[in-house]
Amino acid sequence: MNGRNVVLGVTGSIAAYKAVALASALVKAGALVDVVMTGAAQRFVTPLSFQAITHRPVVTDLWAGGEDLEIGHVTLGRRADVVVIAPATADTIARLAHGLAGDALGTTVLATDAPIIVAPAMEPRMWSNAATVANVAILRQRGILVLEPDVGRLASGYKGRGRMPEPDAIFDVVSGVLARGVSLRGRIVVVTAGGTREPIDPVRFIGNHSSGKMGIALAEAARDRGASVILVHGALSVQVPAGVDARPVGTTREMADAIHAAVEGADALIMAAAPADFRVARAADQKIKRGAGSMSLELVANPDILASLASWPGVKIGFAAETTDLIANARSKVAAKRVHMIVANDVTAEGSGFGADTNEVAFIFADGRVEPRPLETKRAVADAILDVVASALQQPVEPSTP
Numbered sequence: 594m595n596g597r598n599v600v601l602g603v604t605g606s607i608a609a610y611k612a613v614a615l616a617s618a619l620v621k622a623g624a625l626v627d628v629v630m631t632g633a634a635q636r637f638v639t640p641l642s643f644q645a646i647t648h649r650p651v652v653t654d655l656w657a658g659g660e661d662l663e664i665g666h667v668t669l670g671r672r673a674d675v676v677v678i679a680p681a682t683a684d685t686i687a688r689l690a691h692g693l694a695g696d697a698l699g700t701t702v703l704a705t706d707a708p709i710i711v712a713p714a715m716e717p718r719m720w721s722n723a724a725t726v727a728n729v730a731i732l733r734q735r736g737i738l739v740l741e742p743d744v745g746r747l748a749s750g751y752k753g754r755g756r757m758p759e760p761d762a763i764f765d766v767v768s769g770v771l772a773r774g775v776s777l778r779g780r781i782v783v784v785t786a787g788g789t790r791e792p793i794d795p796v797r798f799i800g801n802h803s804s805g806k807m808g809i810a811l812a813e814a815a816r817d818r819g820a821s822v823i824l825v826h827g828a829l830s831v832q833v834p835a836g837v838d839a840r841p842v843g844t845t846r847e848m849a850d851a852i853h854a855a856v857e858g859a860d861a862l863i864m865a866a867a868p869a870d871f872r873v874a875r876a877a878d879q880k881i882k883r884g885a886g887s888m889s890l891e892l893v894a895n896p897d898i899l900a901s902l903a904s905w906p907g908v909k910i911g912f913a914a915e916t917t918d919l920i921a922n923a924r925s926k927v928a929a930k931r932v933h934m935i936v937a938n939d940v941t942a943e944g945s946g947f948g949a950d951t952n953e954v955a956f957i958f959a960d961g962r963v964e965p966r967p968l969e970t971k972r973a974v975a976d977a978i979l980d981v982v983a984s985a986l987q988q989p990v991e992p993s994t995p
């Protein structure tokens with residue numbers, strides 16, 4: 594971040610104190626941080642706290658820059674490499690959605706071409722209010738990256754979605770956007786992760802070894818490129834990243850329903866989850882007792898989610914976890930499922946597959962091209978996949994026909 598200009602907008606939420614930690618992290622990383630505070634923000638934290646950390650004047654008043662041309666009402670916006678508003682109140686989000694420019698933050702946002710990251714913080718009811726939902730949708734349509742607030746306990750004592758993502762998570766987003774640009778700005782990317790669980794009885798299930806790490810790396814990487822990310826996930830052994838719209842599911846059929854709902858209006862779908870192919874035909878209502886002899890379970894096939902999306906027009910990327918004939922199996926999947934690319938993954942290879950932090954994959958494209966990749970981190974694989982998604986979204990390619 595050395596020498597990059599970051600404008601940090603702080604608004605009137607109880608979470609404003611957390612913006613001090615964010616400013617500090619940005620300054621430590623070498624960014625030149627200009628803080629713009631709304632009037633309400635100054636009731637929660639003093640400008641002096643930010644000034645002491647950033648060693649720069651804090652903008653608190655649209656009119657105060659009058660004598661100082663260095664801080665004109667559009668200067669900060671014009672020179673910003675990124676604008677981050679954390680915390681962002683419902684009030685500020687509403688003003689941004691309507692292009693209001695009655696304060697220094699409003700003029701800064703209107704005058705900037707830089708990526709804008711918004712980290713909302715508010716009571717769950719304010720977040721789910723139809724007015725806020727509509728305002729957030731407007732901002733996202735305009736390519737503003739509105740991070741999904743965290744779920745948890747709010748200062749009021751109420752629980753729900755509305756907590757500002759933690760400062761270190763916002764820092765990661767800012768640093769990702771500065772490093773890689775916003776090739777997915779204004780796009781909605783649906784990512785699936787983790788394994789599904791098919792109940793046998795109320796206490797047992799059939800599951801698999803998926804850790805969800807690959808899908809989580811994809812969700813983070815897409816978020817860092819400015820996409821709004823919907824993460825449909827089953828069981829995970831890692832944390833859901835901050836700022837994404839996480840939609841947990843249990844079974845494969847629940848995952849299918851959640852994906853069909855999520856892809857409405859989305860641009861891309863990356864299926865890195867491991868949904869169970871089979872479910873128990875008749876799961877027991879009560880816990881099955883040990884009994885004396887053996888028992889058998891009848892399994893029936895679950896729906897093939899990727900195949901069920903054949904007519905969905907967005908960019909589709911699938912994964913093929915194979916243990917034999919990797920390329921041949923993945924090639925037939927590309928054709929059968931009408932996807933832009935299959936990421937073929939030999940889950941038995943050293944350093945690859947379930948639970949590992951690294952992966953060795955090959956990209957199999959719809960036109961038959963095969964691009965083997967080296968053993969690399971799952972994040973590096975994710976970034977390479979998102980390069981493919983970003984370029985496919987720029988020049989839509991026809992998916993292969995079966």
Ligand SMILES: Cc1cc2nc3c(=O)[nH]c(=O)nc-3n(C[C@H](O)[C@H](O)[C@H](O)COP(=O)(O)O)c2cc1C
Nearest residue numbers: 604605606607631633634682683684685714715716
């Ligand atoms: C104690 C207190 C805490 C508040 N916390 C929030 C909050 O977390 N999120 C929010 O949207 N509004 C919150 N508000 C309301 C805003 O401060 C108010 O809507 C204000 O007009 C926001 O102005 P601004 O967006 O210009 O900063 C809070 C108000 C009070 C009195």
